Amino acid sequence: MQYNKEIRWKQRFVNYEKSFRLLERTIAINNPSEAEKGGIIQFYEVCFELSWKLLKDYLESEGYIVKSPKQSIKQAFQIGVIDEGELWISALEDRNLTAHTYDEETTELIIYKINKEYFNLLKALYLNFKEKDE
DSSP states (O other): OHHHHHHHHHHHHHHHHHHHHHHHHHHTOSSOOHHHHHHHHHHHHHHHHHHHHHHHHHHHHTTOOOOSHHHHHHHHHHTTSSSOHHHHHHHHHHHHHHTTOOOHHHHHHHHHHIIIIIHHHHHHHHHHHHHHHO
16 A cells, blocks of 8 residues: 555656646747736646645555645655745645636736745745656
8 A cells, every 4th residue: 555655646747747748838928918927827836736746645544634735735844854844835725716817917926935935845845756756
């Protein structure tokens, strides 16, 4: 059973890596169009969703029981899998906001945060799990 849980986080990591790479390429666009901004938001939503699920799967393979994104983030922070726990919670809140906000000002602010803060969190997670997967 434990072996299956390890395989699960590794499979999740493959999907996370794909979404991370899409987000990485999209945020590199200078002066994105309205459609490209929509892509940044969408790729962030998918990447963030996979990030907490990757954490959840990994934590379960280590014997922890977590049910929600917030629990996964808090537990991963407590055991040192991720840094900057408060920023992760902020990223979660903004991810939830993107699904229900159609306000241009809010969208611009979240894109700014993705570029300046959240992408670095997702990149650190990517590098951490890339190392674990090797």
